[in-house]
Amino acid sequence: MGVMRIGHASLKVMDMAEAVRHYEKVIGMKTTMQDKQGNVYLKCWDEWDKYSLVLTPSDQAGLNHVAYKVQHDADLDALRQRIEAYGISTTMLPEGTMPATGRMLQFDLPSGHEMRLYATKEFVGTDVGSVNPDPWPDDIKGAGAHWLDHCLLMCELDPETGVNKVAENTRFVMECLDFGLAEQVMVGPDSRIQAATWLYRTTTPHDIAFVGGPRRGLHHISFFLDSWHDVLKSADIMAKNKVRIDVAPTRHGITRGETIYFFDPSGNRNETFAGLGYLTQPDRPVTTWTEDHMGSGIFYHTGELVPSFTEVYT
Template identity: 60%
Template sequence: MRLGHVSLKVLDLEAALDHYTNTLGMLVTHRDGDERVFLKGWDEWDKYSLILNAASEAGVESIAFKVEKPGELDDFLRRIDASGIAVAEVGQGELPFCGRAIRFQLPSGHTMFLYAEKAFVGKLVGATNPEPWPDGLKGAGVHWLDHVMLMAEVDPARGINKVAETVDFFRDTLDFHLGEQVMAGPNADIQVAAWMFRTTTPHDFAIGAGPRAGLHHIAFFLDDWSDVLKTADILAKRRVKVDVTPQRHGITRGSTTYFFDPSGNRNETFAGLGYLTQPDMPVITWTEEELWRGIFYHTGDEIGNFLGVYT
């Protein structure tokens, strides 16, 4: 149904907590001592969309998507098993504040959960005669966790393309749709990046090529371009390390700013719908020579080591 949460590894829990609450404006909903913290955006209704885990290295611990009905978990368990991927049942509460779930490893090497039930806390503005936004938001005041982009190994010389394998799995087994893709190589037949959706936005999940599995970024939704600009000011004011100043994507058409949390995990604030997706929408393809125009539409230039640096 949608991206449920990302479980993130951070080097300094207190520094990370300061970043995600005071820079991004997320709300703490639970804390397990010095080990982990659960957070949500003000416009989200489930208990959390982000888990911060104290760890010795940065990166992603797991991602989780929510399905609509508990019975769908049994169907997905059968389908994942039939695809040749090992899948395990997870009892109620083993995934924090969630009902039963299933766990498996993506072809990319990342751990993923599917679940149907999570503790409900409601939007900060409530559900009866709500105001358009709550008072007292900190920092950027992000609405919700919008999407996640992972990195997977691609090595044509060795016949390895974990991007394509993961895309096939999301499409054929999990019923995702392919919105956009980048094709590279002499014959433009190597899929090196993809943006996939289950909702009506350009992407709920994205994956790109790299030398190893990892996390490229997690993204948080804002209303519009002016909010992206305001976020950039907040980043500067709080001396946050900025990766890419406000830009427009060609791919997905979204307005964006990229920056890093204190552990080096890349964040994005992503604004605007971009465009409406539907299951019958034709796939948009970008060619290798126009890759950077697709990523950063205004200049079409490579910015830093945007594709090479990730956790």
């Protein structure tokens, strides 16, 4: 029982045509459907479910919800009991609430972010199929992202008042959804404040992450690439398409990932991420970064934080 992996992210965008162009031409996704409300659904070439990204028209940017896939439909009922026993209310949304998707368990994380769990989504297959497949498709576009990899959520953190939604979210997903803690940043007197966490359900360094800030929001959604060379190529593609780049290609100390951060036309931050870094296992010790080394944890090469990285998010 429990979460298998990230399923999709639903983002608010202010110019649908520009947003679709960005995610198709720059990221390399394909539009799989559009509903009567004007929402657009997209997937990457190496994903087999019908969509991993939902774009909804809005007058502002940001996250509607993030959804994770569970293995069996019955898991939704078991997880509902566990979540409600924890003290968080839930709603079971019926099949068809979202196109091509079964029923969904809807609830808010302690930080206030909406999360959904589901077990079934229409299977469409990868672009190379499952029988004698080629390593990549011939019509790959842009960065050629393989799949939606993870998301990072900004959570309210105020040491003066004692509010720490990073720690609350971390405890909740570990106790109720069986996530494991891969890495954390500890700050403050005696390093007692958990200011950021990276958690996993698969064997990659993180499937979700929480970072403290002055308000709740979306920091970024991330797409997986094969290698450092692919990260560099994605930067070239962004430059060619006049994409606003936040952080040029570099390496994280945390997760050891190779990365570039940039924004979609509405201001939602994206990441292309390569390098699995290490395998997460239940008995792997948690990696802890202290406040004096936080710069190296985020940007290993320079060891210096980029102000926009923590100050700008939707």
